[in-house]
Amino acid sequence: MQIDALKILFAQSGLKFTNQRYLVYKAMVEARDHPSAETVWRRVRESAPAISLDTVYRTLASLEARGLVTRVPGGAEESRFDGDASPHHHLVCLQCGGIEDFVMLGAGLADLPPEVAAWGRVRDAQVLVRGVCRRCLGL
Ligand SMILES: [Zn+2]
Numbered sequence: 670m671q672i673d674a675l676k677i678l679f680a681q682s683g684l685k686f687t688n689q690r691y692l693v694y695k696a697m698v699e700a701r702d703h704p705s706a707e708t709v710w711r712r713v714r715e716s717a718p719a720i721s722l723d724t725v726y727r728t729l730a731s732l733e734a735r736g737l738v739t740r741v742p743g744g745a746e747e748s749r750f751d752g753d754a755s756p757h758h759h760l761v762c763l764q765c766g767g768i769e770d771f772v773m774l775g776a777g778l779a780d781l782p783p784e785v786a787a788w789g790r791v792r793d794a795q796v797l798v799r800g801v802c803r804r805c806l807g808l
């Protein structure tokens with residue numbers, strides 16, 4: 670991801686561009702495994718050894734508040750984060766904690782029933798499928 674494009678994105682989101690924010694967001698965009706804050710911290714520390722776990726938590730929260738990162742409601746106590754802002758859904762394994770993406774037509778914002786629109790302002794919607802993955806089932 671280009672730094673200049675990111676600076677514009679942060680500015681549009683009302684976020685000050687800092688090196689730590691950049692590194693956390695970059696780690697999120699590159700991640701495909703929906704990492705926990707602690708996993709993001711371990712990855713970011715490789716290029717910024719001084720960054721604290723608390724900073725990573727706060728950075729993820731501010732990115733989440735602006736819709737740049739989403740929190741995947743998995744089921745484990747540990748929050749997991751997603752840097753892919755494109756509309757997609759999640760498969761969550763309750764055994765290994767693995768989270769995978771899937772795309773489903775007819776499950777987007779446009780497909781929500783009218784009572785949802787009447788409820789308030791919707792930012793995003795996703796389908797969460799929970800169960801046990803093939804690997805854990807030994808298939
Ligand atoms: Zn599994």
Ligand SMILES: [Zn+2]
Nearest residue numbers: 751753757770
């Ligand atoms: Zn995802």
